[in-house]
Amino acid sequence: MSAPLLQLNDVTKSFGGIHALSAVTSGVPEGKIVGIIGPNGAGKTTLFNVITGAYRADSGVVRLNGTALNGLPPHRIAREGIARTFQNIRLFPSMTVWEHLLVAQPHGEAWWRRLLPVGWGDPAAQVRAEEVMEFFGLTGLRDRTARSLPYGLQRRVEMARGLTARPKLLLLDEPVAGMNHDEAEEVRQLMLKLRATGLTILLIEHDMNFVMRLCDYLYVLDFGVLIAEGAPSEVRTNPRVLDAYLGKDE
Amino acid sequence: MSTYYASLFAEAGILLLGALSVYIILATGQLSLGNAAFMAIGAYLSSYLTVELGMPVTPALIVSAIAAGIIGVIVGFPALRLKGIYLAMATLGFGEMMRSFFINFAAMGGSGGFHGMAHISVGYIWAWAGGILVVLILVERSRVWLEMQAVHDDETAAGLVGLNTVAIKVSAFGIGAAVAAISGGLFAHHHVYIEPANFGFERSIDFVLATILGGSTLGLGSLIGAILLVFLPEFLRPIADWRLAAFGTLLILVLLVRRQGIVDRTLLRGLAFRKAAS
Numbered sequence: 001m002s003a004p005l006l007q008l009n010d011v012t013k014s015f016g017g018i019h020a021l022s023a024v025t026s027g028v029p030e031g032k033i034v035g036i037i038g039p040n041g042a043g044k045t046t047l048f049n050v051i052t053g054a055y056r057a058d059s060g061v062v063r064l065n066g067t068a069l070n071g072l073p074p075h076r077i078a079r080e081g082i083a084r085t086f087q088n089i090r091l092f093p094s095m096t097v098w099e100h101l102l103v104a105q106p107h108g109e110a111w112w113r114r115l116l117p118v119g120w121g122d123p124a125a126q127v128r129a130e131e132v133m134e135f136f137g138l139t140g141l142r143d144r145t146a147r148s149l150p151y152g153l154q155r156r157v158e159m160a161r162g163l164t165a166r167p168k169l170l171l172l173d174e175p176v177a178g179m180n181h182d183e184a185e186e187v188r189q190l191m192l193k194l195r196a197t198g199l200t201i202l203l204i205e206h207d208m209n210f211v212m213r214l215c216d217y218l219y220v221l222d223f224g225v226l227i228a229e230g231a232p233s234e235v236r237t238n239p240r241v242l243d244a245y246l247g248k249d250e
Numbered sequence: 251m252s253t254y255y256a257s258l259f260a261e262a263g264i265l266l267l268g269a270l271s272v273y274i275i276l277a278t279g280q281l282s283l284g285n286a287a288f289m290a291i292g293a294y295l296s297s298y299l300t301v302e303l304g305m306p307v308t309p310a311l312i313v314s315a316i317a318a319g320i321i322g323v324i325v326g327f328p329a330l331r332l333k334g335i336y337l338a339m340a341t342l343g344f345g346e347m348m349r350s351f352f353i354n355f356a357a358m359g360g361s362g363g364f365h366g367m368a369h370i371s372v373g374y375i376w377a378w379a380g381g382i383l384v385v386l387i388l389v390e391r392s393r394v395w396l397e398m399q400a401v402h403d404d405e406t407a408a409g410l411v412g413l414n415t416v417a418i419k420v421s422a423f424g425i426g427a428a429v430a431a432i433s434g435g436l437f438a439h440h441h442v443y444i445e446p447a448n449f450g451f452e453r454s455i456d457f458v459l460a461t462i463l464g465g466s467t468l469g470l471g472s473l474i475g476a477i478l479l480v481f482l483p484e485f486l487r488p489i490a491d492w493r494l495a496a497f498g499t500l501l502i503l504v505l506l507v508r509r510q511g512i513v514d515r516t517l518l519r520g521l522a523f524r525k526a527a528s
Contacts, residue, residue, distance in 0.1 A: 052410055078412035092403035094467075095396070103396040104411040117391035125393070165412055 003066065005030040005200050006051070006169055011060035013043075013050055013224075020046040022224045023060070028169065033191060033201045035211045037235075038221035039244060044204045045087060047221070048171050052084050053077040064169065079106060083162030084171035087204075089154045091146035091161070098142045100161045101129035128164055136160040136190070152183050159190075163199075170194070172203040176210055188214050212236065220244065260372045260440050262480040263379035267433035268453070269460035269472035270386060275426040276466055277395070278419045279402035280329060281338045283454050284345030285430045290449035291318045291348065292431025293438035294358050300439070301366040311378070311435040315428040322427025326420035345454050352446040363445030370439040378432055386469040398422060430457075463504060465511030474512050 004027030013021040020043045028034045036044050049055040051062055053074040062069045069077050083104075092100060105125050107114060113121050133139045136156050141149065146157060155175065162170055175191075176184040184207065191201060191214060205211045211218065212232045220228040220235060222244040228235055235241055268289060275282045292314040299310035325344060332340050353361045389395055400408040401418050409415045438444045456479065464475025482500065486493035504512065 054406070054410070073414075073416075074406075074409040075412050075414045078410055084410055086407070090404050090407040092400045092407065094403055095399055099396050099399070102393060103400050103413070106412060107393075114393040115389055117388055118393060118396075119391070122393070161411060 004028050005065060006202065007061075007063040008047075008051075009061045009063075011047070011050060011062060012058045013046055013055060014058055019224045021050065021057075024221075024224070024226055026219050026226060026229070028200060028202050029217075030168075030200050031195065031198055032216040033195055033203070033214055035215035035218045035232075036202065036204050036221060037206075037208070037211055037218060041223075042221040043224040044221055045173060046224075048084060048173055048204065051077075051171065052082060078165070078167075081166075081168035082171065083165060083167035083169070085155070085158045085162060085173055085175065087173040087177065089151075089158050091154055091158055093147040094145060096143050096145050097133070097138050097149075097157055097160075098129060100146065100157055101132055101164045102126070104161045104164045105129070106165055128166075132160050132164050135163075135193075152179060155179075155187075163194075167199070169200045169202060172201060172205075174204055174206065176205065176207055184210055256372045258480055258484060260375050262476050263372070263375040264433050264437045264440065265456060265460055265480060266379045266473055266476035267382060267429055267436070268457040269464070269476050270382060270469060271426045271430035271433065272457045272461045273426075273466060273469060273472050274386070274429060275422050276461065277398045277402060278422040279405065280419060280422065281334070281458070282329075282341040282423075282426065283338045283451070283458065284325075284341035284343070284348075285426065285457050286449040286451070286453035287345040287348035288318045288322060288427040288430035289434035289437065289453065290352055290446070291321060291427075292434030293444050293449065294352060294355075294364065294434075295431070296435035297364055297367050297438045297444060298358065300368065301364075307368065307370060307374075307435075307439055311432055314435050315431045318431030318434075319424040319428035323420050323424040325427070326423030329423060330416060330419060342451065342454070345449075345451060349446050349450055352449070359445070361446060363443055365443040367439045367442045369442050370436065375436050375440060378436060382429060382432070383469055383473060390469055459501070462511055463501060465513040467510060467514050468518070470518075471511050471513045478512075 006028040008024055008026050011021055011024045012019070024047065036047065038044055046055065050057045051069070053069065053072055053076070057070060064080055064082060067080060069080060072080070092103070095103070102118060102125055105128060118126070133142065136159065138156060138160060141153065146154060149157065159170070159172070159175070176187050179187065188210065195201065215232055218229060218232055218235045219226055220241050227240045227244060228238045230238070268285060271285045271288065272282060295314040295317055296307070296310040299305040299313060300307055329337055329340065352358065358364045397408070397413050397418055400411070400413060401415050405415050434449070437448070460475035460479045461472050462475070463478060464473065465471025483493055483497050486496050489496055
């Protein structure tokens with residue numbers, strides 16, 4: 001196997017006496033959908049926060065395509081090619097769908113062009129925004145503000161916003177939380193479509209059925225320690241995983 | 251135009267720039283209650299340049315704006331660590347600090363004030379105020395403004411979509427300070443006499459009030475706010491001593507009915523729609 005797109009080596013993070021992550025080593029291969037599962041408080045979101053630079057790891061290295069990300073501010077890590085969504089959706093409430101898709105695009109052009117009205121220049125950014133809107137089925141909602149959209153659509157906008165910057169890796173924190181079966185299935189189809197475009201996805205999810213049917217590979221975290229990994233079918237039958245979820249027989 | 255109305259228009263132009271200085275900083279989610287300090291810097295520095303060094307007023311204003319902009323950036327850095335009410339308190343402190351500085355600054359007259367500036371016309375004031383407003387209305391439609399709005403709405407999310415939130419917030423402070431300095435330079439050359447008391451807490455509050463009353467989500471709001479704030483008390487003169495109380499009551503009523511201020515995007519869109527329909 002070639003070197004993975006995202007590589008974590010011995011990543012450790014503590015809050016006071018609590019070891020949120022203990023020497024986590026894992027890799028996310030390019031073009032795959034990888035899931036992180038584990039009971040509540042296992043450190044899954046902490047792991048996302050360390051990868052995206054919201055937290056600084058106490059030790060260990062995070063690499064994207066071989067580039068170490070440790071210590072970079074969040075916006076630089078995003079520009080390296082990582083986009084994310086949040087467990088409790090974080091959009092820009094007063095901004096429209098269209099504005100979300102423009103604002104998240106990297107600045108290729110000269111800085112002064114960014115001061116001009118959007119319509120006066122920068123056709124590439126607008127084409128890209130249209131493209132992403134189309135892909136996520138948001139075209140009809142172009143001028144709706146984020147706060148006026150229902151929950152399921154807000155999740156879509158959040159994913160779309162992340163993708164306008166053409167990231168290499170998309171991190172999704174519970175993408176189908178609070179969704180019914182049909183909505184979750186739509187999201188699953190969307191992700192398969194995204195994988196087909198070559199995007200790599202790392203996701204946290206509690207819905208086991210969803211994870212098992214979607215992911216190519218799984219990591220299982222429990223109290224900050226990776227206790228198992230493998231294809232969904234292997235992880236499903238791993239006794240350590242069953243213990244973590246169901247409790248151990250003493 | 252009578253001298254009386256001319257001076258009211260001049261005040262409105264000066265207040266408009268002060269209001270815009272607050273608006274620009276507020277657009278990134280930071281409330282400054284100390285912008286009179288930047289106004290004071292602009293007033294004193296431009297006066298020094300024109301009176302003592304004989305510089306024409308336009309370049310003096312530009313130099314003052316740049317100097318105040320740099321100070322604004324310096325103030326913007328500690329401001330990054332503060333949010334909401336705490337930032338408001340800190341900027342208030344900065345405003346009082348600058349006022350005390352000018353009281354003790356004997357080289358520029360101290361508490362006795364400074365004079366000798368050449369008087370400027372209302373037209374000159376509005377050339378600046380109108381020019382800056384038009385530029386701002388264009389910038390409001392740009393990518394940079396969207397980035398500021400994103401930082402205003404959710405700073406963490408803005409960082410994680412690749413926006414340099416530190417640069418955006420600090421630049422807003424710098425630009426806001428520069429605009430306040432222009433306001434101060436125009437004030438100084440309109441009144442041809444300045445003293446530290448001109449740039450106290452009440453001045454900062456007037457700026458914030460004009461922004462919030464007119465509508466804090468659009469530059470146009472500052473224009474409406476500034477005009478109302480200057481002209482309304484004058485139109486209420488028939489009720490003599492009660493006019494400021496009546497003005498205060500009106501202000502509260504407007505804010506109760508329209509918390510977002512008099513104009514906002516929805517209102518503008520509604521107006522445009524009606525025009526298209528008729």
